[in-house]
Amino acid sequence: MEHTFLLKADWNGGRNSDGRIETGQLRTAISIPAEMGGPGVGTNPDEMLLGAAATCYLITLAAMMERAGLPVVSLTLESEGIVDVTNNIFTYRRIVHRPRVLLSVEATDGQIEQALRLAEQAESSCMISRAVAGNVALSTEPVVERTA
Template sequence: MNHSFILKAEWDGGRNSEGRIEAGQLKTAISIPKEMGGAGIGTNPDEMLLGAAATCYLITLAAMMERGGLPVEKLTLESEGIVDVTNNIFTYVSIAHKPHIILKPDASEQDINHARRLAEKAEGSCMISRAIAGNVSLSTQPIIEKSLA
């Protein structure tokens, strides 16, 4: 069974103009970032690719930990995307996910190890990661700890 996602877009002019996109709940202005010589209005393809990869990873990891019965107290994520600019050619080089998993105080050493394995496994289970694999280097750097309270 296939699921279709539709995005509608408008663009007002040349390279350094701005536009708008709408896809389901996503409605935002778009342009090229100022750092890349654009208008810097709204979001841009680089942020959206990072956002897609990060949210897919985060949701996948949360679902895997829930199915694994891990005593998760809090889950946060910081992700970093690196874009190389050489000879005015922009190439998305890498995405590093840095999940911070805080387990409940009664978590065992086995739970900590399980959380670490799932943090690594979630990358390969996420559909966005699978879509960009081979083109963008993907890495995961989890921090896992038990809550003190």
């Protein structure tokens, strides 16, 4: 079975212009980020790649923890994308995911270890991670704790 996603885009000129994209529930302005000499309007490809990788990782991790029956109280994520600029060539180098998993106070040491393992495994199970593998370095720095 295949799923098809359609994106429509409009662009208003040259490099330092802006545009709009629409796909599913996502409707936003786009441009080159100010950090890269653009107008900084709306979002940009760098943020969108990070957003795709982060949301895919987070949803994958949540599903894996649910299937494992772990007593998750909260699951949050901070992700960082690093883009290198050498000789005016922009290269997306790496993405680091930093999930924070809070398990119930009754969670066993074994469940904490399992949550840590799943946080590592979710990276290789995520569709977006598999799509960029070999081009962008991916890593996780999970923290798993019990509620007080």
